[in-house]
Amino acid sequence: MKEVTFKINGQEMTVPEGTTILEAARQCNIDIPTLCYLKDVNEIGACRMCLVEIAGARALQAACVYPVANGIEVLTNTPNVREARRVNLELILSNHNRECTTCIRSENCELQTLATDLGVSEVPFEGEVSGTLVDDKSDSIVRDESKCILCKRCVAVCGDVQNVAVLGSVGRGFTSQVQPVFGRSLADVGCIRCGQCIVNCPVGALKEKSSIQEVWDAIADPTKTVIVETAPAVRASLGEEFGYPMGTPVTDQMAAALRRLGFDKVFDTGFGADVTIMEEGTELLGRVTNGGVLPMITSCSPGWISYIETNYPEFLPHLSTCKSPQQITGALLKSHYAETNGIDPKDMVVVSVMPCTAKKYELKREELKVDGIPDVDISITTRELARMIKEARIMFDQLPKEEFDDYYGEYTGAAVIFGATGGVMEAAVRTLADILNKKDIQAIDYEMVRGVQGIKTATVDVTPDLAVKLLVASGGSNIEKVMQQLKAGELADTHFIELMGCPGGCVNGGGQSIVPAKDKMDIDIRAERAKALYVSDAKITKYRKSHQSPAVIRIYDEYLGEPNGHKSHHLLHTTYSQKPKLV
């Protein structure tokens, strides 16, 4: 590769041709402030925070879009640069709703951090403000235009990464806004509620619809039995909210915290994930042996479900009929658990803690209810759980390590890895291989479906006679490629496809802890958080295959009978239908 040599703040550097000043500066530990920059996603030079001086150049240049050229001299800390950055920041702040102390992003706001770092102590500009609308019609996402700084990171993520493109630039000049089309609410334009816009927003312009008060109310109600279930990916991110390094699993402290918040029972969605494998694996085997619709596609991700319902309804028969682990856990709590403990399901409140904003919508879906009763009543994100823990003044890092409650809190390593892209696939193959070969196979690390690549394919010889072709993809734009292939008939010999709405799977879900764009320049949060799950799988959980879980064995013995049986179909399976793009 061709290289270029240049000087930055007097220091000589050689970098590959095409490297931007921003990237080069980062390599030699020179920090250049950014707001609109999102590595590989949004590099548009819009916010003008990364201005630098180039000796001999007429004007200051945006470092995020300026490729280094041979012999240039870059200066990142001159009076001109500091003055320009500060004025630009003051102008952005003058049109930003600065209710910082009560803002959900206080202390985790890139704009606030910059204002502090650049020494902005007052905003000299006063006048009209351009955005006032708060759109809270969606079950999952609240959009507050008064805080939007038009960095367009959400536009790039929604369009280019997720291929959903419901947020766009509207209008021109001072009145320009980031909005859905024709003044519609996000609830009415085919948004899949993945929340990737939220985790990539530098400020508080996008946030989840909070369900915290509902949870507090339920806990305070003496007539209610309030049960919590936590998704695998939550334990891989929750620690970040309390200062733990990314990728630290905080499962045991989380269980302790949930108990102290006042939940009557602390269970794990991993239980439902193990049941999902039994149901989905059986369904797949059935389709393979009986000539059913193949490839079969997973149905755990509500973002993906919305994507297929709005964009590819003709392929709905490919979806597994299994509900998601959130719903399966809830459905079994409100049936088996309620019956065995003599509780009226109407007096139960099932709360799920999810890495996901779309789960808030999923639990309200009519087709997932059992006899009119929702499986899950309230869903909160990883971030909301952290807020509740803080509000309750629980000292998270001082908590003793505790375990989930019995039975519904039991889960296998196979369930834990559901949180990473490829995890559902690996969990399913572990069980399928054992069942088909009628033995306890020891080599169960299916590395070929692990990792953060957008699309992965593998062929696994599960028996000497059966080689299953697998495909794993995550993130809307990768899903789109897979669906195009499916449409073109190119995946006719593939058996099983795992699709997750968010890039990297649930560990990078829209409900997870928010990581500043600057940190994302150096670390891949998808990989870091996934490590926590694979460590749990390899070293911590007692069982690593869903069908070996004593809890799973018991629920089929005592209650469900057999996978895909009559009871399972009533409680754990559903069907989906076409949804309009625009309402």
Add this chain to the structure above:
Amino acid sequence: MAELIPVENLDVVKAIVAEHREVPGCLMQILQETQEKYGYLPLELQGTIADELGMPLTEVYGVATFYSQFNLTPKGKFKIGICLGTACYVRGAQPIIDKVNSILGTQVGDTTEDGKWSVDATRCIGACGLAPVLTVNEDVYGRLVLDDIAGIIEKY
């Protein structure tokens, strides 16, 4: 002026897209011609353009709202444009606008309920010697005084 095509007829917009789709950056041209034929660019037409081009609707809508020449709502049979260029402005264009609006019960950008009139403020139309100026469709009225306005509107 040719009769406008009803929005229900999507064949014309599809033909416009088909004609230009291979040209890079064709969206502007398509929007312009579509507006010429239909009079404005409602959701149905923008949605068709987006689908035909395989482009997100947000992108089409972004362009349609960026340029002031594109209308998202139907314009009147008679389009009044009052020039707000510098010369017209200093010669009293604002009172002219106010007068038009008070007669028609409109605001700038509006179309009357009967669909007869729409009122817009325009940039300089290059008739500064006649300032202040307004146009009704292709007709130009210059050196206006407030008392002229009612008479002009009555003519249509």
